[in-house]
Each structure stands twice: as structure tokens, then as C-alpha cells.
Amino acid sequence: MFSSRDAEPVGERDDAWQKLDRPLRRILPRSLMGRSMLIVLIPLLVTQAIALGLFYGTYLNVVSRRLSDGVTGEVSLVIAMIEHTSSEAERTLVLQDASSRTQLGFSFQPGETLSRYGTNHVLGPMDDDFARSIRQNLGRPYDVDWSESPQTVRASIQLPQGVMVVMVPVKRLNIGPIWLFVVWAVSSSIVLFLIAGLFMRNQVRAIRRLGHAAELFGMGRDQGPIRPQGAREVRQAAIAFNRMQARVNRFVAQRTAVLAGVSHDLRTPLTRLRLTVAMIPTFGPIRAETLKPDLADMVADIEDMERLIGSYLSFARGEGAEEPVLTELRGMLDDVAAATVRAGGQVLGVEGREGVEATVRPDALRRVLTNLAENARRHGGAMRFSLREGERNVEITVEDNGPGLSASRRAAISELNGTTASQDGNSGLGLTIVRDIIHAHGGSIRLVESPLGGLGVVLSLPK
Template identity: 60%
Template sequence: MRVARLTERVIRRLLPRSFQGRSLLIVLMPLLITQIVALQLFYGNYLNVVSRRLADGVVSDLSFIVDSVEHMPAQRDWLVTQARWRTQLEIDFHPGETLTTKNAPFVLGPMDEDLTNAVRRVFDAPCYIDWKATKQGVRLEIPLRDGVLDVIVPRKRLDVGPIWLFVAWEVGSAILLFIVAGLFVGKQVRAVRRLAKAAENFGLGRDDGPIRPQGALEVRKAALAFNRMQARVNRFVAQRTAVLAGVSHDLRTPLTRLRLTLAMMPVEGSVEAQELRPDIDDMVADIAEMERLIGSYLSFARGEGEEEPVPTDLATLIRDVAADTVRAGGEVLAIHAEQNLVVPVRPDAIRRVLINLAENARRHGGRMSFSLRQAGRMIEITLDDDGPGIAQSRRKDVFRAFNSTSGPEGGSGLGLTIARDIMAAHGGSVVLRNSPLGGLRVVLKLPR
């Protein structure tokens, strides 16, 4: 079981991970197996049979000629002349000579071995074969009782044709079919990649509009389904935004009337009116707090869906937020920002996240520092403060809506929730850690 798992793990690592690579592998493997089987059937079976038959035919002619010469030595010259003319073999007899002992060059293929075996089987003697004796012939020396028979055999009587031609045809056809399959699979994969890119951009809030269905029927159906889903989501967001705009108007209208009523109340003259002044100021402060809470709730429900992403210089955005924080009474110790980090984001939404976090740091500590850097394919914005921080056990709870963690200072309990939702809409995340300043470190991660 362990060996099987290890083998499966090794195979998974060797296999391509992309859809295009695996599709091409599915096409290539049967193609290679088919070509190998065809080559083996031809080269290992058919070619062997043909080569053996050709060698047997040449050796049979030589055996007949040798037997004729030995039985009719007086007519040797006539027999050799007739044999040359009728068998296309150049035959010479060298009386008193011995067989060449040097090694002959070996030819790739079964022809050399088949011819040697046929000579040994018929003449019961070793032979010498030189496949490079002439351009169009093969030299064959056969020892006889009183000399050596020297024969030049035409290659066409032994060779069925160049094997490289068949191999080139096999390899060429395989490459051609693989290129055609690669072009076809690449076109299908481009449609899938286009659909994946559109889904990724839509998830990051970058609405590029409907995509044009392309590729196979299933991919076209998936593209149409994505377009319908995108239209439904956009319609839902537009309807919800319109409803929330009306709710915002309805809620803020009575608060505005209350603020005007309190502003018009007489607070000068009588002693009773002077005594009401602190209560009126408290009521005005409560109305301002209610307006702030309503704005926070509506921002949380709206989710910044109406803002379009644009390329934004994050370093400039952080410096603007830091300047606003200093004007509000906070102390910014340092800003460490890498330059030329321009990312397509919703600038107002990211600004709201940074202002919210900076305001929390100002209320709970007072001193803070900003940093901006690129970490691989992500952009990290870090804010450190010297406040009391958040315990490790409570860091998951602070992201839940209406779970206030602001302590005696008050708060709606939506700051980190809104920050998390805005970062998630950008395809990023929010991470809480311990700060070197002694308080809380908030790390915002955005995709590049």
C-alpha cells in the first residue's frame, strides 16, 4: 500500500499540471504507442522475414553455381559467365587462396545476420561479408575446398530499402499530428483560460463585462452560464444599492430635523434655558454619533460595490491617510513604502480601510507606523500601533459584525468587519499579529 502511494505521488509529480499539458499527453501517449507498435511489427517481423528470404535466395543461387562448377570443372568459365548474366552476381574464383580474416563492418539491421546464417547453413563454413565494398554491391567470400569464391551481390537483392525512410515517415507523421492536436487543444484551453480570467476579475470586483463564448460546446455553455450569473449579481447589487440609498435618506431626514430643532431652541435669557444648554449639547453629540453609526452600517451593507477599480499608487494613498491621521491628532512614527506599486483597486474603499485602522490606532494608542512592500505576488500594507492590542484568543471574534472591541472609547464593532469585506472583495485578506511597538499589527494583503 505504501509503495503504491509512493508510486502515485511520483507519477503525479512527473505529470504536467496544466490542462493543456495533460490534454497533449493524452494525445501523445497513444500516438507514440501506435507508432512504436507499427515500427516493431514492420521492423521486427515483416522486415526479418523478407530479409531472410532474400538472403536464402542469394545463397541458393550461389550453392547451385558452386555445385555445378565442382561437378563440371571443365566448363567452369562458361558456367561462371552464365551465372553472372542470369543471376546478376559478379562471381570470381580464386584457387589456392584463403578466407579474409579481417573483421567486416556490420550493417544496422537483420540483413547481415541473415546472410551469414544462410551461408553457414548451406556451405557449412564461415564467410566474410563486406557491406561497404562497393556503392551498389556487397562483397561475399565463401571458402571452398580448393580456393575462395568471391561474389559481389547487388544490394537490391539483399536490402528491402532504407529503414530510415520508414522511421522518418513514422516520426514525421507523429510530429505533424501532434502539432495539429496542439493547435486544437491550445484553442480550447484559451477559451477555458479566458473564462477563468473573467471569473477571477469578477471576483476581484473588476467587471470586464460579458465574455464572448468560444471553444467547445461545454466551454460555451460555461461562458453563457457565467454571463448570466454576472448579470444577476450586478442587477442584485444595483437594486440593493438603490434600496440602501433610499434607506439612508429616510434615516437621515429625521436626524437632520432633530439637529435643526435643537439648534433653534433658545438657550439664552432665562436661567432654565441656560441649564438646558449641557443637555442640548449632549443631544447634538448623540445625533452626530447616530449619523456616524448609520453611515457605518450602510457602508457595511453596501460593500462598496458601486466603485470601479482603477490603477492606484498605494504609496501616495498611504501618505494621504497618514497626513489625515496627523491632522486628527495621531502621531505617525514612520512610513516605509516601496515606490511604483500601482495596483488596480477601489481607491475610496482602500482609503476607508486605512482610515478606519488608523483611527482605531489613534484612539487606542496614539502612535503608529505604516509600511508598504511587495511579497511575491502579493502587496502587503502593514500598520503598527502601540495600543493595548488584541489577545490571540479574541482575534477571530473581532471580524464578526457588531462585535465591538473598542473598549471604553465606544464604537460600532464594524471597523475590522468592513476592512475584511473590502479586502476580500479585492481578492486579499486581513491578518492580525503582534506589533513591535507593543500593540497590534494589521497586515493587509492585496493581489498584484
């Protein structure tokens, strides 16, 4: 079994990883395109870095040492030859012959001594290798001057009789223009990165199209099946989405047809009941006074049932195939407020500027506002409409001065998705219709406390 001391290092490692993971999340891209390109870029850079390291660390160093050893070998041979000469003229002939055969410039300064030793300029492996080769192969004092000329290097070797000067062409020591290899590596990496970006963009485009179609479908803006594109897995996801979309549309159509049919069929017997109640004969005043309360209760029950069936029909119509269009919302609020006043309600005001538009189903949204206004008129009497525009959404608020709901009651209704019975015995279907239509638009609904003292319903709709 593991003890608590065994678990502590694991927890410390987890904490350390979390501390490291948080800054990385801020730096790393959040999009799929960015992360995919990062997955391509990092191995590419690591591969190029390893290639450059191996090339410059092994191959170029070996070539540079061999070039330097070749030059110093020729210089060593010339030194050995002039040490065996007996006269200055013979030494001059040897140096001239060596210059013509080795492409090195040899000259001799008899009786001279070096005033400085070593090398005066370090450019990289080429300088170090040449100085090292002179030191190891010749074993004599030397001075290497890299500032003599851009094309030549002046190497002075101290000999017993004087100083031998060797003018070495830089091309004899240089391993070639290194920047060509760097440019080739960088340009090839950029080309590969761009090609990978083109392929990844096509794949990400198919995923974005799928996500956009799913978002529009969630808002009730059905634009039909999408064309499968991209990789096989993305195509399978698109095909599955099209099948799901077809099943959901078929289910909604069947439910709408059932609700509409049942609600319509129930209205026929209710109409007959209303006619029957209206035609019940009364025999005399005593009989009429006895039946009048019972008839009034029956009529009230029939009206409640008709109102409930009307709500079901409204719910069924809200699930219809109305197409979303760009709608001006302030004018719709004014129309609903005017209709509420004609129905006997009191509208304290309609707030919000004109010209605020959103893509909605006009009839369905009007039904939502009418239901909320009717609820406010029935429970409070006075109400207020307000419209506020955000960057990505539009908020419509309907407030009343009724008794309102407690915070716990509002939370309970929200948690139960608006299907709980209200305190006055209603089924709560009106709020269900409102919630269903708003959610079909891709929006949300909140119940808040109204400044008027009653209940406030906040509808949030995407633009």
C-alpha cells in the first residue's frame, strides 16, 4: 500500500504541472487551425535544428579541418625544401615553383622576427582549424592576419633564417557559403509550412462549416443538409449531422401534427357543450335561480378548457415551419403594447431605440410577447416593455407590477424548465411556449425581480 509520503511527490508534480500549464494555455493558440499548424511547425523546426546541428557540428568541422591540414601540409613541405637549400637564389626558385604549383603565395624575409603571435581574427571553425593546424603540423611560432585582404589570409611562419610569409586564398580554407545552406533550410521549411497550411485550412473549413450548420440548426434556422467535405472522419460527422437533422425535423413535424390534430378535435365537443349549456331550458324564476350558478361554473370550465386548447394550438403553431427573417423589434413591441391596451391592460411605456433588428420568426416572437403581456395583465395589470441591443444579442424585458415570485420560486421554475403548475392552478403551458420558442431561436430566458414590484421576464435573442 502507498503511504501519504508516497503521494506527496505526485501532488507536488501535479501542482508544478498546473503552474506550467496555465502560462502555456495563454500562449498557445485556441483555434484548431492554430494548434494544427503548431503541431506541424514544432517538429519541422526541431528537424531543421537537428539537421543544422549535425551538419555544422560534424561534417563542416571535418571538412574545415581537412582543408586546413592540406594547406599546412603544403606549407610544411615547402619549409622542408627551403631548409635544404644552400643559397638565396636556390631558395627563391623553390618558393616560386611552390607558388605556381600550390596556388599559395610564398615569400621569404631573411633575418626578420615576428612581433606578434597567434591570430588576430576569429570567424568560426575555419579560423580555429587553420591556427590549430599550423600549431600542430608546423610546431613553429606563427602569426595569422585575416585583415590583409578579403580574398587572402597572411600567414607568417618564424624560421631560423627569417620569416616565411604565405598568402593563402580564402577559398582554400573556406568550406563554401554557409548562408546558402541556411537559406535552403529556411525556405524549404517555409514552403512545407505553407503547403501544410493549405491542406489544414481545407480540413478546418469543413469542420467550421459543420459547426456553423449545427449552430444555425440550434437557432431554428434550418438551411438544409450540408455537403460532406474534408477528411473521412469529418465527412462521417457531416453525414451523421444530416441524418440527425432529418430525424429531428421529422420528429418535430410529427409532434406538431399530433398536437394540432388533438387540439382541433377537442374543440368540436367543447363547442357542442357550450351550445348545450346555452340551450338548457329554465322553467320559471325559481328554476333559473337554482341553475344559474351551476351554468356559470360550467361555462367558466368550458372557457378554461378552450383557453388551454388554444394554448396547445399556439404551441403547435410555434413548432411550424415559419422561416426566420430580419425583423425590426421596436415596431413589434409597439404593436404588442397597443394590442394589450385594447385588451384592457395598462402599458407604462416602451423603452428602446428604433432600428434594432434581429433574425427571428416574427409570428412566433409576437406570440411570445403576447403571452407575456397577457400574463402580466392577468396578474398585475400594469406592465412595461424595454429593448436593449448588445454586440451579439438583443434583450427584450417584460415587467409587471403584480405579486411576482420569490427567488426560490423563480429558481424552481427555471430548474423544472417551466413545466410546473402556477399558484393559481394554471398548467404553466404559457411559459413553456415562451421558453420553447426562445430556445428554438437560440436564445435564453431569465426570470428576475421587476423594479415595478412584480415579475420581470428577460428574453435574450441572437442577432
